[in-house]
Amino acid sequence: VELVPLVLAGDRRALARLISYVEDDGPPARAALAALFPHTGSAHIVGVTGAPGTGKSTLVNVLARSMRAQGQTVGIVAVDPTSPFTGGALLGDRVRMRDLAGDPGIFIRSMATRGSLGGLAQATGDAVKVLDAAGFDVILVETVGVGQAEVDIARTAHTTVVVEAPGLGDEVQALKAGLMEIADVLVVNKADRPGAAQTARALEVTLDLGRSTKGQAGWRPPVLKAIALDGTGVDELLETIGAHRAYLRESGLLVRQERERARADLMSLLERELVGRLVERVGVDVLERWVDRIADREVDAYSAVEMIVEGERDPRGV
Amino acid sequence: VELVPLVLAGDRRALARLISYVEDDGPPARAALAALFPHTGSAHIVGVTGAPGTGKSTLVNVLARSMRAQGQTVGIVAVDPTSPFTGGALLGDRVRMRDLAGDPGIFIRSMATRGSLGGLAQATGDAVKVLDAAGFDVILVETVGVGQAEVDIARTAHTTVVVEAPGLGDEVQALKAGLMEIADVLVVNKADRPGAAQTARALEVTLDLGRSTKGQAGWRPPVLKAIALDGTGVDELLETIGAHRAYLRESGLLVRQERERARADLMSLLERELVGRLVERVGVDVLERWVDRIADREVDAYSAVEMIVEGERDPRGV
Numbered sequence: 001v002e003l004v005p006l007v008l009a010g011d012r013r014a015l016a017r018l019i020s021y022v023e024d025d026g027p028p029a030r031a032a033l034a035a036l037f038p039h040t041g042s043a044h045i046v047g048v049t050g051a052p053g054t055g056k057s058t059l060v061n062v063l064a065r066s067m068r069a070q071g072q073t074v075g076i077v078a079v080d081p082t083s084p085f086t087g088g089a090l091l092g093d094r095v096r097m098r099d100l101a102g103d104p105g106i107f108i109r110s111m112a113t114r115g116s117l118g119g120l121a122q123a124t125g126d127a128v129k130v131l132d133a134a135g136f137d138v139i140l141v142e143t144v145g146v147g148q149a150e151v152d153i154a155r156t157a158h159t160t161v162v163v164e165a166p167g168l169g170d171e172v173q174a175l176k177a178g179l180m181e182i183a184d185v186l187v188v189n190k191a192d193r194p195g196a197a198q199t200a201r202a203l204e205v206t207l208d209l210g211r212s213t214k215g216q217a218g219w220r221p222p223v224l225k226a227i228a229l230d231g232t233g234v235d236e237l238l239e240t241i242g243a244h245r246a247y248l249r250e251s252g253l254l255v256r257q258e259r260e261r262a263r264a265d266l267m268s269l270l271e272r273e274l275v276g277r278l279v280e281r282v283g284v285d286v287l288e289r290w291v292d293r294i295a296d297r298e299v300d301a302y303s304a305v306e307m308i309v310e311g312e313r314d315p316r317g318v
Numbered sequence: 319v320e321l322v323p324l325v326l327a328g329d330r331r332a333l334a335r336l337i338s339y340v341e342d343d344g345p346p347a348r349a350a351l352a353a354l355f356p357h358t359g360s361a362h363i364v365g366v367t368g369a370p371g372t373g374k375s376t377l378v379n380v381l382a383r384s385m386r387a388q389g390q391t392v393g394i395v396a397v398d399p400t401s402p403f404t405g406g407a408l409l410g411d412r413v414r415m416r417d418l419a420g421d422p423g424i425f426i427r428s429m430a431t432r433g434s435l436g437g438l439a440q441a442t443g444d445a446v447k448v449l450d451a452a453g454f455d456v457i458l459v460e461t462v463g464v465g466q467a468e469v470d471i472a473r474t475a476h477t478t479v480v481v482e483a484p485g486l487g488d489e490v491q492a493l494k495a496g497l498m499e500i501a502d503v504l505v506v507n508k509a510d511r512p513g514a515a516q517t518a519r520a521l522e523v524t525l526d527l528g529r530s531t532k533g534q535a536g537w538r539p540p541v542l543k544a545i546a547l548d549g550t551g552v553d554e555l556l557e558t559i560g561a562h563r564a565y566l567r568e569s570g571l572l573v574r575q576e577r578e579r580a581r582a583d584l585m586s587l588l589e590r591e592l593v594g595r596l597v598e599r600v601g602v603d604v605l606e607r608w609v610d611r612i613a614d615r616e617v618d619a620y621s622a623v624e625m626i627v628e629g630e631r632d633p634r635g636v
Contacts, residue, residue, distance in 0.1 A: 030620045033618055033620060034618045034620055034621050037615060037617075037618035038615050038616075040615065041615055255613075258613045259609060259610070259613045261613075262609045262610075262612035262613040262619065263609045265612065265619040266605070266608060266609055266612060266619050266622055266623065267593065269619050269620060269622075269623045270593055270596065270623050270626065270627075271589050271592070271593050273623050273624075273627055274589075274592040274593060274596060274627065275585065275588055275589050275592060277627065278588065278592060287584070290584060291577060291580045291581045291584055292577070292580075294580035294583065294584060295573075295576045295577045295579075295580040297355060297356050297358065297359055298356075299355075300351055300352045300355035301580065301583040301584050301587050302348045302351060302352055302587060303352050304584055304587075305584065305587045305588050305591045306591075308588065309588075309591055309592065309595065
């Protein structure tokens with residue numbers, strides 16, 4: 001908690017340490033988050049997501065550099081869904097990010113799964129809150145667009161940029177489809193490669209077919225082209241992100257997003273807290289005996305839950 | 319609940335109706351599941367998962383036919399993660415499945431998301447339990463290998479078959495990697511296509527690199543080749559599935575799997591029940607006011623949860 005004033009004053013080492021605490025999720029992290037929370041709400045949170053190979057890390061780098069050139073400070077949270085198989089590739093991305101690291105107006109942090117994916121989404125959300133409170137104007141959250149946790153993370157952004165590239169086969173269509181539902185802006189990166197125009201057209205067609213699940217009646221996700229490696233199209237992308245922010249503000253959606261985020265936070269923390277308290281009260285041993293009884297088909301899980309929760313109430317005479 | 323004896327007696331219409339109740343998840347479904355639960359535990363549950371375009375539906379069909387030829391009865395649960403974008407492709411799969419529909423030893427059911435993905439995993443697990451109680455020898459659970467919910471569903475199977483096909487680009491590597499972690503058996507389908515041997519080799523290499531997260535020290539997932547369209551390799555796949563079942567039994571892993579499944583069931587139902595009861599007691603209006611206060615930055619979600627849960631205890635004088 002003594003880190004809080006340092007973080008609010010912009011101390012980078014305090015910031016890094018506090019995010020580590022947040023990743024470990026103990027009582028000190030919660031106290032610090034509570035103290036920082038009133039200072040959040042000013043940053044524009046931009047999710048950048050896409051399948052591996054689309055060049056989204058490079059795009060994040062050039063975006064960050066252009067935002068800096070406009071005088072904005074930028075926090076970057078890169079989410080690594082660490083797998084024994086993919087670890088290597090993502091490490092490469094981190095190395096590429098180092099060319100931003102000298103700039104005091106940029107703060108880069110990568111988050112890795114340790115244990116549950118649900119925990120990762122929570123920790124990422126909290127890290128974004130810390131950067132928000134620390135005063136960064138924009139927070140870029142980079143995720144690989146695979147898996148439910150990734151989608152959940154992307155959903156916490158105000159503006160979600162989905163990166164595609166030409167020549168990804170039809171096989172990843174379903175993957176793309178899942179991502180398109182959360183896209184506010186679509187970017188066909190590597191637009192100098194053959195098939196870029198075709199990919200852009202296919203995205204437009206898919207947009208025509210699908211209904212947006214985000215309920216943004218007044219916003220049709222634009223399909224942009226870019227070449228992150230030489231910066232082509234990045235200015236237009238920046239403008240579009242700005243236009244989406246303006247749209248969110250003027251339509252009142254920004255306020256609605258905040259409420260939805262608040263509700264999701266509240267419900268997932270309530271779940272964790274209630275189960276945690278019950279486990280503590282009932283005792284792990286007792287719960288393990290219930291697990292045995294279910295595994296032995298003596299009782300089904302629905303009835304077991306009923307009995308555990310009701311049995312708890314009885315002793316108190318309620 | 320009056321459907322239960324009919325389901326146990328093998329009445330197909332009762333079975334179909336009960337699974338519909340299970341999808342809707344009301345009190346009657348829970349009562350029926352409780353009554354059926356002691357009759358579960360005999361079926362071998364086989365998950366078949368893979369990216370779109372790998373031909374996994376066709377493979378499920380020929381597997382089911384071969385199992386029937388060996389005298390086993392087969393339940394098939396096909397999971398549709400319905401998206402406005404992918405609906406069409408999966409519909410095609412369902413049509414293909416119709417050629418099995420005349421056989422009374424086969425029961426086919428597809429499950430679609432209505433609302434939450436978590437709900438789908440729950441409903442699929444319950445549908446599998448119903449088919450298990452109804453006496454089917456094998457239950458094939460077919461899922462598209464995209465997303466966390468899919469992985470959760472695949473995880474409930476005793477044996478998970480991951481289907482690949484030659485020529486899926488490197489771009490889907492991460493997708494594949496996520497699936498490989500849950501694979502007990504790998505199948506390179508469409509093995510007559512160019513690149514099949516290369517795909518199989520790549521899978522072997524990946525297996526060498528990665529540690530299995532399933533903790534099966536005595537089982538290295540075999541990489542098989544198959545051509546589902548003409549039945550090539552299907553006998554070997556059947557044998558391998560049988561060998562994996564024998565391995566699970568002899569190693570004691572089957573018992574451990576049952577316990578883990580029981581624990582996961584218990585914990586996820588406890589979560590739902592505890593939150594549901596709290597919402598009822600505290601009232602939706604009061605919770606919505608907490609959401610407002612969080613959205614307005616008056617209080618953070620951690621502190622709100624603390625106050626809601628503690629505040630509840632006070633009035634009772636605890």
